Amino acid sequence: MSLNCLSLLLIALMMNPSLITQSAASSAAADKVYIVYMGSANPAKESAINSMLKRDGGRAIDPLRTYRHGLSGFSARLSPEEAAAIADHPHVISVFPDESYKLLTSRSWDFLQELTEYNDVVPLAGPIRPGFCTSSPSSGLVIGFIDTGIWPESESFKSEGANSNPPRGWNGTCMAGADFNITACNGKIIGARHYVTGTARDWAGHGTHVASTAAGAAVGKASYYDLATGTARGGSEFARIAVYKACNDRLRCKGSHMLSAFDDAIGDGVHVISVSSAPDEVPSRSPYFLRDPVAIGAFHAVERGITVVAGAGNTGPDPASVFNDAPWIITVGASTIDRVFRADVVLGGGGGVVKGEWLTFPDLDRSPIHPLTDGSTAKEGNASYLAASDCQQDSLKREKTEGKIVICEVKGKDPTINLLTQANEVQGKGGLGMILVDDVTRRVAEYSGDFPVTVVSSREAVKLKSYLNITVDPLATILPTVTVGNYRPAPQVSYFSTRGPSVNLPNIIKPDVIAPGVSILAAWIGDDSESTPKGRKPPSFNIISGTSVSCPHVAGAVAAIKNAQPSFSPFAIKSAIMTTAFVTNNVGSLITTDAGEEATPYDLGAGELNPTGSLNPGLVYEATTTDHLLFLCYYGYDTATVRLISRVARSLNFSCPLDSSPDLVSHLNYPSMAVRLAPNQTRTIGRVLTNVASDGKWSYTATVRFGGGSTEGLRSDVAVKVSPERLCFTNKGERHLFNVTFMSTGSVDVDRVVFGWITWTNPRFKVRSPFVILGSTA
Numbered sequence: 001m002s003l004n005c006l007s008l009l010l011i012a013l014m015m016n017p018s019l020i021t022q023s024a025a026s027s028a029a030a031d032k033v034y035i036v037y038m039g040s041a042n043p044a045k046e047s048a049i050n051s052m053l054k055r056d057g058g059r060a061i062d063p064l065r066t067y068r069h070g071l072s073g074f075s076a077r078l079s080p081e082e083a084a085a086i087a088d089h090p091h092v093i094s095v096f097p098d099e100s101y102k103l104l105t106s107r108s109w110d111f112l113q114e115l116t117e118y119n120d121v122v123p124l125a126g127p128i129r130p131g132f133c134t135s136s137p138s139s140g141l142v143i144g145f146i147d148t149g150i151w152p153e154s155e156s157f158k159s160e161g162a163n164s165n166p167p168r169g170w171n172g173t174c175m176a177g178a179d180f181n182i183t184a185c186n187g188k189i190i191g192a193r194h195y196v197t198g199t200a201r202d203w204a205g206h207g208t209h210v211a212s213t214a215a216g217a218a219v220g221k222a223s224y225y226d227l228a229t230g231t232a233r234g235g236s237e238f239a240r241i242a243v244y245k246a247c248n249d250r251l252r253c254k255g256s257h258m259l260s261a262f263d264d265a266i267g268d269g270v271h272v273i274s275v276s277s278a279p280d281e282v283p284s285r286s287p288y289f290l291r292d293p294v295a296i297g298a299f300h301a302v303e304r305g306i307t308v309v310a311g312a313g314n315t316g317p318d319p320a321s322v323f324n325d326a327p328w329i330i331t332v333g334a335s336t337i338d339r340v341f342r343a344d345v346v347l348g349g350g351g352g353v354v355k356g357e358w359l360t361f362p363d364l365d366r367s368p369i370h371p372l373t374d375g376s377t378a379k380e381g382n383a384s385y386l387a388a389s390d391c392q393q394d395s396l397k398r399e400k401t402e403g404k405i406v407i408c409e410v411k412g413k414d415p416t417i418n419l420l421t422q423a424n425e426v427q428g429k430g431g432l433g434m435i436l437v438d439d440v441t442r443r444v445a446e447y448s449g450d451f452p453v454t455v456v457s458s459r460e461a462v463k464l465k466s467y468l469n470i471t472v473d474p475l476a477t478i479l480p481t482v483t484v485g486n487y488r489p490a491p492q493v494s495y496f497s498t499r500g501p502s503v504n505l506p507n508i509i510k511p512d513v514i515a516p517g518v519s520i521l522a523a524w525i526g527d528d529s530e531s532t533p534k535g536r537k538p539p540s541f542n543i544i545s546g547t548s549v550s551c552p553h554v555a556g557a558v559a560a561i562k563n564a565q566p567s568f569s570p571f572a573i574k575s576a577i578m579t580t581a582f583v584t585n586n587v588g589s590l591i592t593t594d595a596g597e598e599a600t601p602y603d604l605g606a607g608e609l610n611p612t613g614s615l616n617p618g619l620v621y622e623a624t625t626t627d628h629l630l631f632l633c634y635y636g637y638d639t640a641t642v643r644l645i646s647r648v649a650r651s652l653n654f655s656c657p658l659d660s661s662p663d664l665v666s667h668l669n670y671p672s673m674a675v676r677l678a679p680n681q682t683r684t685i686g687r688v689l690t691n692v693a694s695d696g697k698w699s700y701t702a703t704v705r706f707g708g709g710s711t712e713g714l715r716s717d718v719a720v721k722v723s724p725e726r727l728c729f730t731n732k733g734e735r736h737l738f739n740v741t742f743m744s745t746g747s748v749d750v751d752r753v754v755f756g757w758i759t760w761t762n763p764r765f766k767v768r769s770p771f772v773i774l775g776s777t778a
């Protein structure tokens with residue numbers, strides 16, 4: 001250790017006396033909380049931390065949090081000058097402001113099982129219980145949830161079926177807190193820690209929903225007021241739950257709290273971590289260890305053999321919107337399932353039925369006896385037609401809406417209006433109910449309160465408009481929601497799911513997979529008045545949407561894989577999830593987006609989670625921490641930094657190769673492939689497959705298919721060749737290399753993106769990887 005930060009600060013002060021006045025002038029209020037990140041945990045760093053904190057002469061720094069199990073560092077309130085001085089310390093990798101992140105806010109498992117039928121997968125030998133992943137009651141697997149806490153009284157968390165004691169080696173704890181007594185922990189919830197609100201109790205619902213989706217016990221006849229009725233159960237029904245409450249009741253999570261959660265989860269001995277938060281802003285290019293607590297925490301978890309699953313974000317569908325895109329994370333986008341919640345509109349005088357979707361329990365007559373109007377007809381004198389047709393605030397005239405059902409639209413694309421503000425305007429002006437015309441909102445049914453609401457597509461709205469046009473006294477009613485199954489096509493990539501390419505690194509395809517994330521039923525907190533219709537008891541289960549609902553589907557599947565294949569590394573698990581994913585929907589076509597376009601790997605990654613198939617992938621793209629270290633070198637970190645970040649790098653005396661460049665990331669043994677290709681260029685990348693099938697010899701043949709989005713038919717621009725085209729495996733654990741050669745002709749468009757799939761097939765297994773070719777100039 002050369003200079004400690006105190007001496008650095010003193011030198012800085014001596015060289016620039018104005019700093020003294022500046023820092024003296026900066027009141028404590030001007031100081032911000034910073035995270036000081038120091039790479040992997042090690043005792044030498046603890047003394048470095050102590051020297052940074054205890055500063056003779058200078059202000060002693062009081063750390064708010066210290067990280068020492070899985071990673072090293074602390075958070076503290078610092079002046080900008082202190083932050084800058086600490087950043088120069090040789091043990092410090094980065095110092096960044098402690099920002100706030102937002103959570104990305106069952107039938108789904110059965111649906112995934114049934115999809116098998118459409119995906120040309122040969123059924124596995126041996127019994128697979130329908131609808132969920134095989135997992136034995138003695139499962140010692142622990143999933144850690146970094147979320148809003150848990151409602152321990154939910155039936156989904158009863159410990160029957162699970163062992164009554166935590167698994168051997170478990171180092172976690174059950175922290176008591178407000179309204180959370182240690183008896184809340186049982187054989188199911190084996191650990192609970194909180195970093196906010198003084199309790200691990202969930203007051204928001206999100207954490208409870210997520211935990212029960214991944215690891216909830218089976219609960220028969222679960223429903224949301226008789227909607228979505230069925231058996232609710234987690235993907236890994238016997239996995240244990242460890243709660244890390246880093247997010248508050250308003251679904252906000254501080255970076256410093258999430259890092260503590262990762263640090264503790266690593267020390268406690270979890271096997272899987274599920275985290276579903278993202279920053280508010282659009283993704284920006286930012287080296288992973290500079291300011292991204294999820295990337296940092298996840299790196300250290302994966303280095304210890306823990307798989308980390310994260311939501312991709314809900315701010316789609318624009319390109320390059322994907323969050324949580326570090327290569328060591330399994331990044332999960334959201335899909336629909338084959339179920340819709342119909343709340344139809346019945347028109348008077350034989351006008352027929354208009355299909356609507358929403359969760360509503362209207363207090364209206366079931367016969368169409370209520371007068372119907374639309375926003376523009378009910379316009380307030382001084383409002384614009386556009387504002388009125390969208391039912392914006394103060395745009396409707398009470399005399400024209402009182403006692404009526406009002407049709408509202410979303411023509412103005414005004415970001416400040418949403419279904420709730422529109423319903424408020426209609427209700428405030430004495431309306432009886434609202435029919436919203438909105439192709440996007442329609443697909444994400446939720447409960448929005450007692451005021452009757454349904455949402456119709458613009459196609460269905462044509463019927464409404466012509467009825468209104470030709471009818472003298474138009475009448476209608478909104479029917480209460482009913483559950484409709486077997487909806488086709490499904491799955492579809494939800495509009496809100498974020499899309500690739502990764503802003504940080506186009507040489508890796510993100511998201512990795514999609515999983516059910518639209519209108520999913522799971523356990524809920526027991527006292528949520530907002531989700532409770534008038535005159536009812538609060539629900540035990542609720543229906544919500546988001547990539548944070550998709551994320552625990554994959555976390556549950558990961559626990560099931562780990563249970564079935566205890567020797568699988570996080571890399572093998574990710575490979576199993578990706579290469580077995582479904583690409584075909586329940587009408588036997590390629591999966592589309594909810595706008596009806598064929599989905600590309602930037603929309604769905606490798607495809608829709610296949611929980612059963614992923615238990616037995618046949619082959620895996622295995623990797624080690626060294627591959628991640630090479631990634632860091634290619635990405636731009638130097639040897640010294642990589643050794644600070646990674647304990648493995650330090651223990652191996654790892655050095656970055658001399659020729660490190662981001663394009664080399666394409667060569668890492670990732671289960672998908674992305675290469676940049678200039679006109680007339682040929683690039684060959686290698687991959688290694690490892691045989692994980694326990695039963696006998698398997699040979700595989702490679703096929704290449706182009707497609708995805710509108711890129712079908714670009715085969716004259718590029719050629720993709722797999723060599724060798726056939727691989728024969730004799731023993732479990734056997735590895736074989738193959739090369740993929742990408743060749744472009746002179747006509748390749750530099751702005752073009754070409755998508756495709758490489759599949760290794762035999763009569764039993766399909767091992768499929770998406771690829772992306774990015775046109776480039778050099």
Ligand SMILES: *[C@@H]1O[C@H](CO)[C@@H](O)[C@H](O)[C@H]1NC(C)=O
Nearest residue numbers: 176177179180181182183184
């Ligand atoms: C915890 O809950 C149990 C059972 O409800 C109760 O008997 C006990 O007094 C509680 N302990 C505390 C510290 O509140």
Ligand SMILES: *[C@@H]1O[C@H](CO)[C@@H](O)[C@H](O)[C@H]1NC(C)=O
Nearest residue numbers: 169170171266267268269270
């Ligand atoms: C629990 O802590 C002990 C002692 O620090 C450690 O050796 C062990 O590996 C930990 N267990 C797990 C599962 O991490």
Ligand SMILES: *[C@@H]1O[C@H](CO)[C@@H](O)[C@H](O)[C@H]1NC(C)=O
Nearest residue numbers: 380381382383384393394395
């Ligand atoms: C229109 O007039 C109403 C009533 O006079 C008023 O409340 C409202 O704010 C006005 N709206 C606009 C957009 O000026």
Ligand SMILES: *[C@@H]1O[C@H](CO)[C@@H](O)[C@H](O)[C@H]1NC(C)=O
Nearest residue numbers: 462464465466467468469470
């Ligand atoms: C309403 O009816 C008139 C006359 O029949 C027709 O010209 C107009 O296009 C109709 N408008 C709508 C929205 O259907």
Ligand SMILES: *[C@@H]1O[C@H](CO)[C@@H](O)[C@H](O)[C@H]1NC(C)=O
Nearest residue numbers: 648649650651652653654655
């Ligand atoms: C790493 O380097 C140190 C000193 O340079 C040496 O003592 C140690 O044996 C090396 N470790 C390995 C795994 O090469």
Ligand SMILES: *[C@@H]1O[C@H](CO)[C@@H](O)[C@H](O)[C@H]1NC(C)=O
Nearest residue numbers: 684685686723724737738739
């Ligand atoms: C892959 O290509 C490299 C050179 O690009 C070559 O050395 C190697 O033998 C090839 N491997 C296979 C399995 O074809």
Ligand SMILES: *[C@@H]1O[C@H](CO)[C@@H](O)[C@H](O)[C@H]1NC(C)=O
Nearest residue numbers: 678679680681744745746747
């Ligand atoms: C690509 O090669 C063709 C044939 O050799 C040549 O005509 C063309 O100019 C080349 N294009 C580029 C961009 O180099």
